[in-house]
Amino acid sequence: MNIDEKVKYLMQGTEYGDQHMAHAMAIELKDRLIEAEQSGWPLKIYCGYDPRTTDLHIGHTVTMRKLRQFQELGHEVTFVIGTYTSLIGDPSDKDKLRPQLTPDEVLENARTYAEQAYRVLDREKTIIRYNAEWLSQLSFADLIKLASNFTIQQFLTRENFRIRWDNNEPIHLHELFYSLMQGYDAHVLETDVQVGGTDQLFNIMTASRKIMSYYGQKPNIGIILDILPGTDGEVKMSKSLGNHIPLNTTPEDMFGKVMSIPDKAMPKYAKLATSWQTDTVNEFCEALNKGSIHPRDAKMKLAFEIVSIFYSQKEAEEAKMHFITLFQKGDIPENIPTYELDQPKLLLDILVDVGLIDSKNQGRRLIEQNGIKFNGVIVADFNAEVNAKGLIQVGKRKFLRVLKG
């Protein structure tokens, strides 16, 4: 790759909401890449993650993949775990009733974070740092000095604060500190490039750059990445919204979840969630536009790619076969839970027993809707009894094999 190709590669998937800013960042990045080449010193890249839960999802990996790209080009990546910020708790999620984390919990989460992150990042080349290391050392006086770089107006022009201000919703004072802490992280790490999602635009582009300038450093370059939508294709992927694709799941589930995204979300997934090169991504999107690739096949390709990032190619292949068998052909999957029947029993009771349905009323509704089959025959009677072995199917996806005990 020549220098321009590198810039293009590293800027792929970025979203600044402003052409000028994007252009300025690309130029700064190019300059700094040239500097690095000439000096022989790699650039320092960092991105921070708050270990609030143990579950990382594909949305988290967007920035990690970007870090990985920098690693591939020989730069130094620091994975910052926000042990200090998590202890305080992110106030923007206050309504979610998140319990205050203890230091032990944070450390435990942090450990699993790093492990999961290595599915994307190069373990050998990744530096892990905890921001409590330096943030806990700051005095009140330090904080005042940091804060004096900013005006309330600067914060209030930020969209999410602006909206809340206009709606008379609370904005807590310490929410403003988040930006300061993040800026201080960048300062301590002497960062050249900071990676983050568009929700971090202010923290990276304003707060970090200002604070670094204040300390006489060259302000970091912001690589601001577009936000990956969840499986609904609309809003940001997040566990609390239930539209996430967790990393800790089976290959089959991950494959299926990718297949369930709406067609229109495919370009973003291609851009943000795969390890494809810029050209491949562009070709993919173009083929979709022209209709030269079948949308279903395109999505399969996406699903295969994404699953093989986190598992092996072989497992991705198996997940694909599983999907084709179960959904495309409508066949029966291989691994079906079984139920030992020792005496005749009401079908609905069995299903409630094993938790395939929540209540008998729910089962009755399913029967009304032709949603339950026994050995391939639609069950029509609420009081149907099972007294022989066979296969129960609930909806399209749930099965239970009844064995005679």
Place this chain on the structure above:
RNA sequence: GGACGGUUACCCAAGUGGACAACGGGGACUGACUGUAAAUCAGUUGGCAGAGGCCUUCGGAGGUUCGAAUCCUUCACCGUCCA
């Protein structure tokens, strides 16, 4: 400290004494169709029950009433504004 406003099912949100198991939207589920678990259309979305009957639910507790999600008292929590 003061003045208001709020707390309804998985989520958002209507409902201000009887027609409320509770409008509407989202989500989820089922079916049809398809290109897949996409899109679209239709239906379902408290529990129990050999059917229209019973039980539980509208922040908690108590009360008024033949009857309350709706009125009163009190407690808890949340929010905005003025200090």
